[in-house]
Amino acid sequence: MSxxxxxxxxxxxxxxxxxxxxxxxSFIRAQLTQAGFERVVVGLSGGVDSAxxxxxxxxxxxxxxxxxxxxxxxxxSPESETDALRVVEALGCATERVEITPMVAPMLALLGEGDDxxxxxxxxxxxxxxxxxxxxxxxxxxxxxxxxxSNKTEALLGYGTQYGDxxxxxxxxxxxxxxxxxxxxxxxGVPEPILVKPPSADLWPGQTDEGELGAGYDxxxxxxxALVDRRWSAARCVAAGLDGELVAxxxxxxxxxxxxxxxxxxxxxxxxxxxxxxxxxxRRPGSRREPxxx
Amino acid sequence: MEYxxxxxxxxxxxxxVDANLELAGEWxxxxxxxxxxxxxxxxxxxxxxxxSDLVPEVAMRADDARLASLSRQxxxxxxxxxxxEETDEHRFCNSAALLRDGQLIxxxxxxxxxxxxxxxxxxxxxxGDRIRTVEVGxxxxxxxxxxxxDFWHASLPMLQAQDGxxxxxxxxxxxxxxxxxxxxxxxxxxxxxxxxxxxxxxxVAVAFCNRVGNEEGLTFWGGSRILAADGSTVAEGPxxxxxxxxxxxxxxxxxxxxxxxxxxxxxxxDLVRRELDRIIAERAGLPAPEAEEVAESEVGPA
Numbered sequence: 001m002s003x004x005x006x007x008x009x010x011x012x013x014x015x016x017x018x019x020x021x022x023x024x025x026s027f028i029r030a031q032l033t034q035a036g037f038e039r040v041v042v043g044l045s046g047g048v049d050s051a052x053x054x055x056x057x058x059x060x061x062x063x064x065x066x067x068x069x070x071x072x073x074x075x076x077s078p079e080s081e082t083d084a085l086r087v088v089e090a091l092g093c094a095t096e097r098v099e100i101t102p103m104v105a106p107m108l109a110l111l112g113e114g115d116d117x118x119x120x121x122x123x124x125x126x127x128x129x130x131x132x133x134x135x136x137x138x139x140x141x142x143x144x145x146x147x148x149x150s151n152k153t154e155a156l157l158g159y160g161t162q163y164g165d166x167x168x169x170x171x172x173x174x175x176x177x178x179x180x181x182x183x184x185x186x187x188x189g190v191p192e193p194i195l196v197k198p199p200s201a202d203l204w205p206g207q208t209d210e211g212e213l214g215a216g217y218d219x220x221x222x223x224x225x226a227l228v229d230r231r232w233s234a235a236r237c238v239a240a241g242l243d244g245e246l247v248a249x250x251x252x253x254x255x256x257x258x259x260x261x262x263x264x265x266x267x268x269x270x271x272x273x274x275x276x277x278x279x280x281x282x283r284r285p286g287s288r289r290e291p292x293x294x
Numbered sequence: 295m296e297y298x299x300x301x302x303x304x305x306x307x308x309x310x311v312d313a314n315l316e317l318a319g320e321w322x323x324x325x326x327x328x329x330x331x332x333x334x335x336x337x338x339x340x341x342x343x344x345x346s347d348l349v350p351e352v353a354m355r356a357d358d359a360r361l362a363s364l365s366r367q368x369x370x371x372x373x374x375x376x377x378x379e380e381t382d383e384h385r386f387c388n389s390a391a392l393l394r395d396g397q398l399i400x401x402x403x404x405x406x407x408x409x410x411x412x413x414x415x416x417x418x419x420x421x422g423d424r425i426r427t428v429e430v431g432x433x434x435x436x437x438x439x440x441x442x443x444d445f446w447h448a449s450l451p452m453l454q455a456q457d458g459x460x461x462x463x464x465x466x467x468x469x470x471x472x473x474x475x476x477x478x479x480x481x482x483x484x485x486x487x488x489x490x491x492x493x494x495x496x497x498v499a500v501a502f503c504n505r506v507g508n509e510e511g512l513t514f515w516g517g518s519r520i521l522a523a524d525g526s527t528v529a530e531g532p533x534x535x536x537x538x539x540x541x542x543x544x545x546x547x548x549x550x551x552x553x554x555x556x557x558x559x560x561x562x563x564d565l566v567r568r569e570l571d572r573i574i575a576e577r578a579g580l581p582a583p584e585a586e587e588v589a590e591s592e593v594g595p596a
Contacts (some may be wrong), residue, residue: 231350265511268412270472276511277412 003138009240012218013225015180017073017187024172025060031170032061032145034282036289039144043061043135043165044068044087044095045202048185048194049173050149051087055188056172057147058091066093067142071131072205074101080202096138100130124203128164136167146168153217155179156224157250158257159209166260177224178217214248223250295433295546300333301518301539303531305507308342311352312372315340315360318375319367321538326368328540333368334517336505336514337376337404337442337467338388345378345508349418353380356401366396374503376441376465377405378419385420390439390465392428400428402439406447412469412512415443418480425450427457433545437462438498443467445502455496455558460523460548461494466504469512473534482517482533494525497552499543503595506534509510 013114025280032038040057044050057066068091070084107126111119114282139146148168150160152175160166178199185195199209210216223242226232227250234251238244263275272278302321306314310323318335325333337343341352354361356379365373372394379389379401388407392400403422407415427436438454438461443453445464454462468485472478485502493500499522506516520541529541531592552558571583 268470268511268513270475271477273412273511 008191008239010222010226010242012221013177015176015183015230017183020176020180020184021056021059021187024056028057028060028147028170028172030152031283034288035145037064037143037145037170039067039142040147040170041067041069041135041139041142041144042147043131043149044070044173045141045149046070046077046083046087046183046194047197047199047202048190049151049199051083051194052086052181052188053147053149053172054093056184056191057092059188063091063093065144066091067138067144068093069135070097070137071100071134072094072097073099073127074203075198075205077205079121079197079294080200083191083194083197086194086280090189090191094142098134098138100127100134103134104130120204124201125161125164127203128161132164132167139169147172148174150174151176151178151181153221153224155261156228156257157213157220157253159213159261160260162260177221180222180275219243219246220250223247224254227251227282295544297433297543297545298329299501299520299543300328300330301341301501301503301520301529301531301536302333302335303503303506303516303518303537303539304336304339305505305514305536306336306339306342308344308509309348309352310342311340311354311360314342315364317362322364322368322371322373324538325540326371328374328538329445330371330540332372332374332461332463332501334463334465334501334503335373335375336503337465338378338504339465339512340377341377342509343467343469343505343514344512345519346414346418348381349378353386354377355380355382356389356398361391362393362398364395365393369395371407372437374437374439374463374465376467381451387422388415388416388419388441389422390463392430392437392439392463394430398435399430400426400437400439402441402444404425404441404444406443407448408443408446412471413443425453425457427454427459437483440464442468445485445492448488451492451498451500452496455492455498456561456563459496459498460545461499461501461543462496463501464489464503466502468504468515470534473513473515482515485517486519489519489521490525493521493523495522495557497548497555497558499523499548503539506532506536523551 041195042050042057044052044054054068068088104126108123111122135146146169148171150166151173153173154160193206194260200207226237237247266273266275304321309401322333361496361549374392376390379387388404390399390402407419407421409416427438436458438459440450451462489500489502502519504516504518505514507514515533516531517533518539520528522528522543529539531537531539540566575582
């Protein structure tokens with residue numbers, strides 16, 4: 001963190017991008033080795049998060065071991081696909097295009113007509129979960145693990161679909177705030193157009209994250225960094241110049257969506273219960289998949 | 295003299311201090327309505343149990359006005375209640391307060407924080423380092439407070455009995471292991487045996503207030519109990535359900551019980567201490583502390 005940022009009352013979370021890249025690529029390699037895999041699949045949207053994950057995967061494993069899956073819906077912006085292809089071209093990794101429109105159409109028809117917020121969220125969830133189904137299927141075909149593309153800002157705000165875009169075998173950028181991701185993406189050489197465009201889940205035309213969340217990522221990250229990483233009280237955030245209403249809203253969202261960040265609670269009725277008192281590392285002697293085994 | 299005790303076997307709300315204070319106030323009045331002179335609440339009754347990183351958010355000083363004011367509404371009544379205490383040095387402890395007439399008259403910080411099996415307390419709270427009793431006046435004299443796991447270490451209630459307690463109050467948040475199965479029944483039976491044994495060997499009455507309700511995957515089993523100083527069961531609450539468990543002790547019985555069964559008076563505290571000092575020294579690889587003195591006395595005139 002620069003001296004200026006240190007002095008700033010409520011700064012953005014700073015990061016040494018090169019060190020973050022080193023740590024995360026080492027993490028990806030270790031996770032795959034421990035699980036007995038050599039490859040990853042990444043759902044490539046054309047946005048900065050999935051581009052960064054694809055770059056990190058290629059840096060860690062070599063581009064030959066990365067499969068980038070593009071999964072547009074009929075209303076997805078053509079620019080998103082153009083940007084996704086920029087990543088594929090820059091990395092030289094394998095890519096597949098699996099349009100989800102015909103897969104989700106029957107389900108969306110059941111949801112009915114209309115354009116209210118609740119319906120839009122439900123449609124978005126159907127699409128996100130369909131993409132999860134495609135990604136997990138491609139991972140089996142490609143003999144790979146699914147690399148998640150959720151960042152820390154989204155995870156803390158619960159801005160993601162449970163068992164949809166939040167589903168993954170590993171989460172390489174899950175502890176990077178959106179504002180930090182840009183620095184990491186720049187360091188990795190993610191193409192410029194992807195770095196500068198407004199973040200969007202691209203679930204309906206004209207959607208932007210900041211429009212939907214009602215606040216800019218920099219403002220949100222300043223607050224999250226203060227509340228979560230520095231464990232500041234809301235009062236201290238406000239004293240440091242952060243917007244009181246937004247601080248309260250962020251605090252409520254972090255609490256409300258705790259459930260999305262955890263496995264479901266298991267009702268304990270036995271002597272040993274997974275997640276409660278049956279506790280092991282995910283990978284341990286005996287858990288490594290034999291090479292080539294399903 | 296009859297001494298009436300009520301155990302508030304309730305289900306606190308996780309992380310909601312204000313709601314729990316209100317709940318405690320209501321149960322306190324119910325207890326007093328039943329004629330209780332002492333109303334005990336479970337471990338962490340003001341905060342809920344599985345707090346994790348909520349600990350600093352729900353913590354209060356032992357002299358917090360909210361805590362004291364609980365007992366102000368019921369003059370002369372003793373209130374024992376569990377909460378997260380923040381000390382002046384910002385140690386966060388799983389504590390039980392003893393209150394009367396708006397005053398904090400006793401405080402016990404959980405000494406044994408289970409951090410094994412399904413428990414992870416040592417990660418979020420710090421242990422207490424005092425085992426004391428509190429003078430509350432006639433007819434009880436002294437009370438020994440403890441919190442849940444403290445009772446799984448016999449030294450603690452036995453020290454409190456030696457320190458003059460005529461009543462041990464254990465406030466608990468005991469989660470069920472395998473409800474209904476033989477193993478689950480054994481776990482609860484273990485608690486009962488332990489309480490029976492402390493009452494019997496300490497010639498001391500025991501009040502055990504365990505919570506009910508659910509948090510995350512855990513279900514708390516209740517089964518609060520009051521035991522007389524001869525080990526007999528005075529009252530026992532239901533499993534898993536909220537209940538105000540009320541019972542009366544006959545404090546006049548204690549005198550003759552301790553005459554008939556003078557275990558506390560017969561205890562060889564000096565011998566216990568010597569042997570403890572020796573064991574502690576041996577474990578640390580040090581010479582036994584009083585070995586030389588003992589050796590000298592052995593060769594001296596008989």
